[in-house]
Amino acid sequence: MAIKFGRPIEMRDAPRRQTALASTPLDLIIRPRRNRKAEWTRRLVRENVLTTDDLIWPLFVVDGTNTRTPVASMPGVDRLTVDQAVRDAERAMKLNIPCIALFPYTEPSLRDETGSEALNPNNLVCQSVRAIKKEFPEIGLLCDVALDPFTSHGHDGLIEDGRILNDETVAVLVQQALVQAEAGCDVIAPSDMMDGRIGAIREALDDNGFVDVQIMSYAAKYASAFYGPFRDAIGSAKTLTGDKRTYQMDSANSDEALREVELDIAEGADMVMVKPGMPYLDIVRRVKDTFAMPTFVYQVSGEYAMIAGAANNGWIDGERAMMESLLGFKRAGADGILTYFAPKAAEKLKAEG
Ligand SMILES: NCc1[nH]cc(CCC(=O)O)c1CC(=O)O
Ligand SMILES: [Mg+2]
Numbered sequence: 001m002a003i004k005f006g007r008p009i010e011m012r013d014a015p016r017r018q019t020a021l022a023s024t025p026l027d028l029i030i031r032p033r034r035n036r037k038a039e040w041t042r043r044l045v046r047e048n049v050l051t052t053d054d055l056i057w058p059l060f061v062v063d064g065t066n067t068r069t070p071v072a073s074m075p076g077v078d079r080l081t082v083d084q085a086v087r088d089a090e091r092a093m094k095l096n097i098p099c100i101a102l103f104p105y106t107e108p109s110l111r112d113e114t115g116s117e118a119l120n121p122n123n124l125v126c127q128s129v130r131a132i133k134k135e136f137p138e139i140g141l142l143c144d145v146a147l148d149p150f151t152s153h154g155h156d157g158l159i160e161d162g163r164i165l166n167d168e169t170v171a172v173l174v175q176q177a178l179v180q181a182e183a184g185c186d187v188i189a190p191s192d193m194m195d196g197r198i199g200a201i202r203e204a205l206d207d208n209g210f211v212d213v214q215i216m217s218y219a220a221k222y223a224s225a226f227y228g229p230f231r232d233a234i235g236s237a238k239t240l241t242g243d244k245r246t247y248q249m250d251s252a253n254s255d256e257a258l259r260e261v262e263l264d265i266a267e268g269a270d271m272v273m274v275k276p277g278m279p280y281l282d283i284v285r286r287v288k289d290t291f292a293m294p295t296f297v298y299q300v301s302g303e304y305a306m307i308a309g310a311a312n313n314g315w316i317d318g319e320r321a322m323m324e325s326l327l328g329f330k331r332a333g334a335d336g337i338l339t340y341f342a343p344k345a346a347e348k349l350k351a352e353g
Helices: 018-022 034-036 039-045 084-096 124-135 166-183 195-209 226-234 255-266 278-293 301-311 318-331 342-352
Strands: 055-062 068-070 076-079 101-102 140-143 158-160 163-165 188-189 212-223 271-275 295-299 336-339
Touching: 034 039, 039 195, 055 084, 055 124, 055 342, 076 084, 084 101, 084 318, 084 342, 101 124, 124 140, 124 166, 140 166, 158 166, 163 166, 163 188, 166 195, 188 195, 195 212, 212 255, 212 278, 226 301, 255 271, 255 278, 255 336, 271 278, 278 295, 301 318, 318 336, 318 342
Parallel strands: 055 076, 055 101, 055 336, 101 140, 140 188, 188 212, 212 271, 271 295, 295 336
Antiparallel strands: 068 076, 158 163
8 A cells, every 4th residue: 555644545535524624633743653654764763673694593303314204383394304404504505594503303212311312423413513514514503402302301401319410410511512513513502501511511612622612502591381392393292201490490580590691601601592582582681781792582482383373373474473573582682583483584584685
């Protein structure tokens, strides 16, 4: 619809109610709507933008060849065999997406009490890193550090008598980080929420010649219902015993997030992350304002599922909801977003020029 001076042209000659015509104009000096009267001025006064540079694309990898298996609770997201992950890396390159995050679906027969597959230099994550780096050395690769894709109980750490052990877990996470760095990972991203893991991992990376490997800390990670579909995707939903509330944060807390972030920065984190995204935009803002660090946010699986699911039902305009949710993260202060929408959003941004 063509708009001229705030009024759709089609409405110029529409019959008007007498009362409206007769009413005295309001004596307003300031009319905020003036800046919104046409697309060119809305563009001109726009405060925040989303670009492809803001996107990190999480991929799920699974054993096998030439297969893509849909994740039921994440419409449009597949588990990929390593060769297919390389194809998606190519898609990311073409779309100018700077970074990919890798998550494995580990065969149940390879899962055990201590998550030992995490330390296998030839596990799915390491295989994927090598395969992608071989074809596309320029793309950034981020690897999650935590034991949950590898443990039979689905927890991020080692368990004794039902307790998640902190220091013992950190020792294993350090080894996991080294295995991934050795494979060629660019960014180590500890998502486990053990205390002290950032410092321990930084020291080990430096001692082993990986001074340039970055750490993106899942610094303020909340115990959230929104991780449900992710646990489907990596196959830990059915096996997870209990919940993660002794290590992930209480969603009622905000000051605590600042203390967590402060510690991780002091221990050597290069970038920090808040997770989940949409219910925690206030945390993103506080973290960015307080520390002025590269601040990332994870639009997690449940957030993706809500938008994709509602869109598939015709209840919302999926594309617009996607872009609005991503821009919301930018407005809250995020420098970048981990999102399953990354390729779709990048395609839309590219089409818009
Ligand atoms: N520690 C593993 C991990 N890394 C990223 C996510 C969630 C990502 C998502 O929901 O998209 C989780 C799940 C969890 O902590 O249970
Ligand atoms: Mg912490």
